[in-house]
Amino acid sequence: MSLIKVRKYKLDIEEVFHEGGPVASSPLKIAVASAVVANPYAGRYVKDLMPFMGELRALGTELSNRLVEALGGADAVQAYGKAAIVGEDGELEQGAVWHEAGGWAMREVLGNPKAIVPSAKTIAGPGTRLMIPLGHIQAAYVRSHFGVAEMAVWDGPRRNEILFGLAMATGGRIHARLGGLSAEDVTGEDGLR
Template identity: 35%
Template sequence: MSFEIRKIVSYVEETLIEGGKATDKPVTMVGLAVVMKNPWAGRGFVEDIRSELNPHASELGELMVKRLIDAIGGADKIEAYGKAAVVGADGEIEHASAVIHNLRFGNHYRQAVNAKSYLSFTNKRGGPGTSIQVPMMHKDDEGARSHYVTLEMHIEDAPRADEIVVVLGASDGGRLHPRIGSRYIDLEELAAEQAQ
Protein backbone atom coordinates (compact mmCIF):
# COMPACT_ATOMS: atom_id res chain seq x y z
CA MET A 1 0.00 0.00 0.00
CA SER A 2 1.19 3.51 -0.77
CA PHE A 3 -0.70 6.76 -0.50
CA GLU A 4 -2.10 7.96 -3.79
CA ILE A 5 -2.25 11.77 -3.44
CA ARG A 6 -4.68 13.51 -5.80
CA LYS A 7 -3.96 17.06 -4.70
CA ILE A 8 -2.32 19.22 -2.07
CA VAL A 9 -4.19 22.33 -0.93
CA SER A 10 -2.85 25.30 1.06
CA TYR A 11 -5.06 27.76 2.90
CA VAL A 12 -3.82 31.03 4.43
CA GLU A 13 -5.84 33.40 6.60
CA GLU A 14 -4.52 36.66 8.07
CA THR A 15 -6.59 38.46 10.72
CA LEU A 16 -5.98 42.19 11.24
CA ILE A 17 -9.15 43.34 13.06
CA GLU A 18 -11.23 41.53 15.68
CA GLY A 19 -14.17 43.00 17.55
CA GLY A 20 -13.72 46.25 15.65
CA LYS A 21 -10.23 46.70 17.11
CA ALA A 22 -7.12 46.57 14.91
CA THR A 23 -3.90 44.90 15.97
CA ASP A 24 -0.25 45.81 15.57
CA LYS A 25 0.60 42.15 14.92
CA PRO A 26 -1.75 40.32 12.53
CA VAL A 27 -2.24 36.62 13.16
CA THR A 28 -1.70 34.21 10.28
CA MET A 29 -3.23 30.76 10.23
CA VAL A 30 -2.20 28.21 7.61
CA GLY A 31 -3.75 24.90 6.66
CA LEU A 32 -2.00 22.29 4.54
CA ALA A 33 -4.26 19.53 3.22
CA VAL A 34 -3.49 16.35 1.35
CA VAL A 35 -6.35 14.76 -0.58
CA MET A 36 -5.57 11.08 -0.97
CA LYS A 37 -7.26 7.88 -2.00
CA ASN A 38 -8.52 5.95 1.01
CA PRO A 39 -6.51 2.70 0.79
CA TRP A 40 -9.12 0.82 2.85
CA ALA A 41 -12.27 1.99 1.01
CA GLY A 42 -14.14 -0.73 -0.86
CA ARG A 43 -12.30 -3.57 0.90
CA GLY A 44 -14.90 -4.35 3.55
CA PHE A 45 -13.87 -4.44 7.18
CA VAL A 46 -10.06 -4.38 7.37
CA GLU A 47 -8.89 -5.71 10.72
CA ASP A 48 -5.21 -4.75 10.61
CA ILE A 49 -4.99 -1.11 9.53
CA ARG A 50 -1.82 -0.31 11.47
CA SER A 51 0.55 -2.69 9.73
CA GLU A 52 -0.53 -1.32 6.33
CA LEU A 53 -0.24 2.29 7.48
CA ASN A 54 3.01 2.22 9.46
CA PRO A 55 5.45 1.97 6.51
CA HIS A 56 3.93 5.06 4.85
CA ALA A 57 2.81 7.35 7.70
CA SER A 58 6.24 8.90 8.22
CA GLU A 59 6.65 9.83 4.57
CA LEU A 60 3.27 11.59 4.58
CA GLY A 61 4.08 13.45 7.80
CA GLU A 62 7.43 14.59 6.48
CA LEU A 63 5.91 15.86 3.22
CA MET A 64 3.09 17.76 4.93
CA VAL A 65 5.21 19.32 7.67
CA LYS A 66 7.79 20.60 5.19
CA ARG A 67 5.11 22.22 3.03
CA LEU A 68 3.29 23.70 6.03
CA ILE A 69 6.47 25.19 7.47
CA ASP A 70 7.34 26.67 4.08
CA ALA A 71 3.84 28.16 3.79
CA ILE A 72 3.99 29.94 7.16
CA GLY A 73 7.59 31.06 6.73
CA GLY A 74 9.50 28.82 9.13
CA ALA A 75 9.00 26.48 12.07
CA ASP A 76 10.03 29.20 14.53
CA LYS A 77 6.91 31.20 13.61
CA ILE A 78 4.48 28.48 14.71
CA GLU A 79 2.93 29.08 18.13
CA ALA A 80 -0.25 27.00 17.85
CA TYR A 81 -0.82 23.76 16.00
CA GLY A 82 -3.39 21.06 15.27
CA LYS A 83 -4.55 18.40 12.84
CA ALA A 84 -7.71 17.04 11.25
CA ALA A 85 -8.91 14.34 8.88
CA VAL A 86 -12.12 13.87 6.92
CA VAL A 87 -13.02 10.53 5.39
CA GLY A 88 -15.40 10.18 2.44
CA ALA A 89 -18.66 8.24 2.55
CA ASP A 90 -17.15 4.88 1.56
CA GLY A 91 -14.70 4.94 4.46
CA GLU A 92 -14.79 4.65 8.21
CA ILE A 93 -13.94 7.34 10.76
CA GLU A 94 -11.27 4.84 11.85
CA HIS A 95 -9.55 5.27 8.47
CA ALA A 96 -9.22 9.03 9.02
CA SER A 97 -8.18 8.54 12.64
CA ALA A 98 -5.59 5.93 11.73
CA VAL A 99 -3.60 8.40 9.65
CA ILE A 100 -3.55 11.42 11.95
CA HIS A 101 -3.14 9.50 15.22
CA ASN A 102 -0.12 7.51 14.06
CA LEU A 103 3.01 8.78 15.83
CA ARG A 104 5.07 8.11 12.73
CA PHE A 105 2.94 10.83 11.11
CA GLY A 106 2.45 13.33 13.96
CA ASN A 107 5.92 13.23 15.46
CA HIS A 108 7.31 14.98 12.39
CA TYR A 109 5.23 18.04 13.32
CA ARG A 110 5.91 17.92 17.07
CA GLN A 111 9.66 17.58 16.52
CA ALA A 112 9.83 20.27 13.82
CA VAL A 113 8.37 22.88 16.18
CA ASN A 114 9.89 21.46 19.42
CA ALA A 115 6.39 21.12 20.88
CA LYS A 116 5.48 19.99 24.38
CA SER A 117 1.69 19.91 23.95
CA TYR A 118 -0.23 17.18 22.22
CA LEU A 119 -1.67 17.89 18.76
CA SER A 120 -5.35 18.74 19.13
CA PHE A 121 -7.52 17.19 16.44
CA THR A 122 -10.82 16.45 14.76
CA ASN A 123 -11.76 13.51 12.60
CA LYS A 124 -15.08 13.11 10.82
CA ARG A 125 -16.91 11.91 7.75
CA GLY A 126 -17.98 14.31 5.01
CA GLY A 127 -18.44 14.84 1.31
CA PRO A 128 -16.99 17.26 -1.22
CA GLY A 129 -16.91 20.81 0.14
CA THR A 130 -17.52 19.77 3.74
CA SER A 131 -16.33 22.18 6.42
CA ILE A 132 -12.97 21.12 7.85
CA GLN A 133 -12.17 22.43 11.32
CA VAL A 134 -8.63 22.25 12.66
CA PRO A 135 -8.59 23.03 16.39
CA MET A 136 -5.27 24.36 17.63
CA MET A 137 -3.58 25.01 20.94
CA HIS A 138 -0.27 26.49 22.03
CA LYS A 139 2.51 24.10 21.11
CA ASP A 140 4.15 24.46 24.53
CA ASP A 141 1.29 25.29 26.91
CA GLU A 142 -2.01 23.41 26.79
CA GLY A 143 -3.53 25.84 29.29
CA ALA A 144 -2.90 29.00 27.26
CA ARG A 145 -6.47 29.79 26.22
CA SER A 146 -5.24 32.69 24.07
CA HIS A 147 -4.11 30.06 21.56
CA TYR A 148 -7.30 27.99 21.51
CA VAL A 149 -8.07 28.86 17.90
CA THR A 150 -9.72 27.00 15.03
CA LEU A 151 -8.84 27.17 11.37
CA GLU A 152 -11.80 26.43 9.12
CA MET A 153 -11.49 25.60 5.45
CA HIS A 154 -13.06 23.48 2.74
CA ILE A 155 -12.06 21.89 -0.55
CA GLU A 156 -14.81 22.03 -3.17
CA ASP A 157 -14.15 18.60 -4.67
CA ALA A 158 -12.94 16.68 -1.63
CA PRO A 159 -13.23 14.29 -0.07
CA ARG A 160 -14.72 12.06 -2.73
CA ALA A 161 -16.40 8.92 -1.38
CA ASP A 162 -13.18 6.91 -1.61
CA GLU A 163 -10.81 9.60 -0.28
CA ILE A 164 -9.37 10.96 2.94
CA VAL A 165 -8.43 14.61 3.47
CA VAL A 166 -5.58 14.99 5.97
CA VAL A 167 -4.88 18.50 7.30
CA LEU A 168 -2.21 20.13 9.45
CA GLY A 169 -2.89 23.59 10.86
CA ALA A 170 -0.53 26.25 12.19
CA SER A 171 -0.88 29.73 13.64
CA ASP A 172 1.78 32.33 14.36
CA GLY A 173 -0.24 33.69 17.28
CA GLY A 174 -3.38 33.33 19.32
CA ARG A 175 -6.63 35.30 19.16
CA LEU A 176 -6.04 39.00 18.56
CA HIS A 177 -7.34 40.39 21.84
CA PRO A 178 -7.50 37.53 24.40
CA ARG A 179 -9.18 38.55 27.64
CA ILE A 180 -10.39 35.38 29.37
CA GLY A 181 -7.17 34.39 31.13
CA SER A 182 -5.49 31.02 31.22
CA ARG A 183 -6.81 27.73 32.49
CA TYR A 184 -4.46 28.10 35.45
CA ILE A 185 -6.22 31.24 36.68
CA ASP A 186 -9.52 29.34 36.79
CA LEU A 187 -7.91 26.48 38.70
CA GLU A 188 -6.49 28.89 41.29
CA GLU A 189 -9.84 30.67 41.66
CA LEU A 190 -11.74 27.40 42.02
CA ALA A 191 -9.27 26.14 44.63
CA ALA A 192 -9.63 29.38 46.60
CA GLU A 193 -13.45 29.19 46.41
CA GLN A 194 -13.44 25.59 47.63
CA ALA A 195 -11.11 26.48 50.50
CA GLN A 196 -13.54 29.10 51.83
Protein backbone atom coordinates in the same frame (compact mmCIF):
# COMPACT_ATOMS: atom_id res chain seq x y z
CA MET B 1 3.89 -0.42 -3.67
CA SER B 2 2.91 2.62 -1.62
CA LEU B 3 -0.46 2.85 0.08
CA ILE B 4 -0.36 6.65 -0.29
CA LYS B 5 -1.74 8.04 -3.53
CA VAL B 6 -2.23 11.82 -3.40
CA ARG B 7 -4.74 13.33 -5.82
CA LYS B 8 -4.16 16.94 -4.80
CA TYR B 9 -2.63 19.26 -2.22
CA LYS B 10 -4.07 22.50 -0.88
CA LEU B 11 -2.56 25.31 1.19
CA ASP B 12 -4.74 28.01 2.79
CA ILE B 13 -3.35 31.01 4.68
CA GLU B 14 -5.36 33.52 6.70
CA GLU B 15 -4.01 36.81 8.01
CA VAL B 16 -6.12 38.23 10.84
CA PHE B 17 -5.60 41.92 11.69
CA HIS B 18 -8.47 42.44 14.14
CA GLU B 19 -11.77 41.04 15.40
CA GLY B 20 -13.47 44.39 15.83
CA GLY B 21 -10.92 45.87 18.24
CA PRO B 22 -7.62 47.64 17.59
CA VAL B 23 -5.63 46.58 14.53
CA ALA B 24 -2.70 44.33 15.46
CA SER B 25 0.79 45.56 14.61
CA SER B 26 1.41 42.26 12.84
CA PRO B 27 -1.33 39.86 11.77
CA LEU B 28 -2.03 36.46 13.23
CA LYS B 29 -1.31 33.94 10.49
CA ILE B 30 -3.21 30.66 10.38
CA ALA B 31 -2.35 28.09 7.72
CA VAL B 32 -3.85 24.75 6.75
CA ALA B 33 -2.07 22.27 4.49
CA SER B 34 -4.14 19.36 3.28
CA ALA B 35 -3.99 16.43 0.89
CA VAL B 36 -6.71 14.39 -0.76
CA VAL B 37 -5.57 10.77 -0.68
CA ALA B 38 -7.05 7.57 -2.10
CA ASN B 39 -8.40 5.43 0.73
CA PRO B 40 -6.70 2.04 0.22
CA TYR B 41 -9.36 0.39 2.39
CA ALA B 42 -12.50 2.04 0.97
CA GLY B 43 -15.52 -0.24 0.98
CA ARG B 44 -13.96 -2.97 3.11
CA TYR B 45 -12.91 -3.72 6.65
CA VAL B 46 -9.18 -4.25 7.14
CA LYS B 47 -8.01 -5.31 10.59
CA ASP B 48 -4.44 -3.98 10.46
CA LEU B 49 -4.24 -0.24 9.68
CA MET B 50 -0.67 0.12 10.94
CA PRO B 51 1.02 -0.05 7.50
CA PHE B 52 -1.16 2.84 6.29
CA MET B 53 -0.42 4.84 9.44
CA GLY B 54 3.32 4.24 9.02
CA GLU B 55 3.36 5.41 5.42
CA LEU B 56 1.31 8.51 6.28
CA ARG B 57 4.22 9.88 8.34
CA ALA B 58 5.87 10.99 5.08
CA LEU B 59 2.70 12.85 4.07
CA GLY B 60 2.59 14.45 7.51
CA THR B 61 6.18 15.63 7.09
CA GLU B 62 5.39 17.06 3.64
CA LEU B 63 2.38 19.00 4.92
CA SER B 64 4.27 20.18 8.02
CA ASN B 65 7.13 21.50 5.91
CA ARG B 66 4.70 23.37 3.66
CA LEU B 67 3.14 25.01 6.72
CA VAL B 68 6.44 25.99 8.32
CA GLU B 69 7.61 27.56 5.06
CA ALA B 70 4.34 29.45 4.63
CA LEU B 71 4.48 30.83 8.18
CA GLY B 72 8.10 31.96 8.13
CA GLY B 73 9.89 29.11 9.90
CA ALA B 74 9.39 26.76 12.82
CA ASP B 75 10.21 29.48 15.35
CA ALA B 76 7.16 31.47 14.21
CA VAL B 77 4.70 28.64 15.02
CA GLN B 78 2.86 28.84 18.36
CA ALA B 79 -0.26 26.70 17.79
CA TYR B 80 -1.20 23.56 15.90
CA GLY B 81 -3.93 21.03 15.15
CA LYS B 82 -4.84 18.19 12.79
CA ALA B 83 -7.92 16.74 11.10
CA ALA B 84 -9.23 14.11 8.72
CA ILE B 85 -12.39 13.78 6.65
CA VAL B 86 -13.06 10.22 5.48
CA GLY B 87 -15.15 9.73 2.36
CA GLU B 88 -18.41 7.80 2.63
CA ASP B 89 -16.96 4.40 1.66
CA GLY B 90 -14.52 4.54 4.57
CA GLU B 91 -14.73 4.33 8.33
CA LEU B 92 -13.72 6.74 11.07
CA GLU B 93 -10.82 4.54 12.17
CA GLN B 94 -9.24 5.04 8.74
CA GLY B 95 -9.07 8.76 9.55
CA ALA B 96 -7.84 8.11 13.09
CA VAL B 97 -4.53 6.86 11.66
CA TRP B 98 -3.73 10.58 11.30
CA HIS B 99 -3.53 11.02 15.09
CA GLU B 100 -0.11 9.41 15.22
CA ALA B 101 1.11 10.04 11.68
CA GLY B 102 0.16 13.72 11.41
CA GLY B 103 0.90 14.54 15.03
CA TRP B 104 4.29 12.82 14.97
CA ALA B 105 5.28 14.64 11.78
CA MET B 106 4.35 18.09 13.13
CA ARG B 107 6.22 17.50 16.37
CA GLU B 108 9.30 16.32 14.48
CA VAL B 109 9.35 19.33 12.13
CA LEU B 110 8.73 21.78 15.00
CA GLY B 111 11.47 20.44 17.28
CA ASN B 112 9.30 18.10 19.40
CA PRO B 113 7.01 20.46 21.31
CA LYS B 114 5.30 19.02 24.40
CA ALA B 115 1.56 19.71 24.11
CA ILE B 116 -0.93 17.28 22.64
CA VAL B 117 -1.99 18.09 19.08
CA PRO B 118 -5.76 18.84 19.09
CA SER B 119 -7.72 16.88 16.51
CA ALA B 120 -11.02 16.50 14.66
CA LYS B 121 -12.27 13.83 12.29
CA THR B 122 -15.50 12.90 10.57
CA ILE B 123 -17.03 10.98 7.68
CA ALA B 124 -18.44 13.22 4.96
CA GLY B 125 -18.52 14.06 1.28
CA PRO B 126 -16.96 16.62 -1.07
CA GLY B 127 -16.88 20.22 0.07
CA THR B 128 -17.43 19.45 3.75
CA ARG B 129 -15.98 22.11 6.04
CA LEU B 130 -14.31 20.86 9.20
CA MET B 131 -12.96 23.12 11.91
CA ILE B 132 -9.53 22.01 13.13
CA PRO B 133 -9.04 22.81 16.82
CA LEU B 134 -5.84 24.68 17.62
CA GLY B 135 -3.82 24.68 20.82
CA HIS B 136 -0.47 26.04 22.00
CA ILE B 137 2.43 23.81 20.94
CA GLN B 138 4.09 23.65 24.37
CA ALA B 139 1.26 23.88 26.89
CA ALA B 140 -2.37 22.82 26.54
CA TYR B 141 -3.54 25.25 29.24
CA VAL B 142 -2.69 28.40 27.27
CA ARG B 143 -6.24 29.67 26.84
CA SER B 144 -5.36 32.43 24.38
CA HIS B 145 -4.29 29.86 21.79
CA PHE B 146 -7.56 27.88 21.76
CA GLY B 147 -8.75 28.54 18.23
CA VAL B 148 -9.79 26.94 14.98
CA ALA B 149 -8.69 26.69 11.39
CA GLU B 150 -11.05 25.72 8.58
CA MET B 151 -10.26 22.76 6.32
CA ALA B 152 -12.23 22.18 3.11
CA VAL B 153 -11.65 21.02 -0.46
CA TRP B 154 -14.46 21.72 -2.90
CA ASP B 155 -14.20 18.34 -4.71
CA GLY B 156 -13.07 16.07 -1.94
CA PRO B 157 -13.02 13.78 -0.28
CA ARG B 158 -14.80 11.61 -2.80
CA ARG B 159 -16.38 8.36 -1.54
CA ASN B 160 -13.11 6.43 -1.81
CA GLU B 161 -10.80 9.17 -0.50
CA ILE B 162 -9.60 10.74 2.74
CA LEU B 163 -8.75 14.39 3.23
CA PHE B 164 -5.89 14.76 5.72
CA GLY B 165 -4.97 18.18 7.06
CA LEU B 166 -2.58 19.93 9.42
CA ALA B 167 -2.90 23.46 10.77
CA MET B 168 -0.43 25.85 12.36
CA ALA B 169 -0.71 29.44 13.62
CA THR B 170 1.76 32.14 14.58
CA GLY B 171 -0.04 33.05 17.81
CA GLY B 172 -3.23 33.01 19.78
CA ARG B 173 -6.52 34.73 19.09
CA ILE B 174 -6.36 38.40 18.20
CA HIS B 175 -7.59 40.39 21.23
CA ALA B 176 -7.37 37.36 23.58
CA ARG B 177 -8.14 38.72 27.06
CA LEU B 178 -9.70 35.93 29.12
CA GLY B 179 -6.85 35.26 31.52
CA GLY B 180 -5.33 31.89 32.29
CA LEU B 181 -1.77 30.80 31.60
CA SER B 182 -0.04 33.21 29.23
CA ALA B 183 2.26 31.98 26.46
CA GLU B 184 5.11 33.93 28.06
CA ASP B 185 4.74 31.95 31.32
CA VAL B 186 4.85 28.45 29.80
CA THR B 187 7.44 26.13 31.35
CA GLY B 188 6.90 23.46 28.67
CA GLU B 189 7.76 20.48 30.88
CA ASP B 190 4.63 18.32 30.82
CA GLY B 191 2.64 19.56 27.82
CA LEU B 192 0.06 21.14 30.13
CA ARG B 193 1.73 24.21 31.63
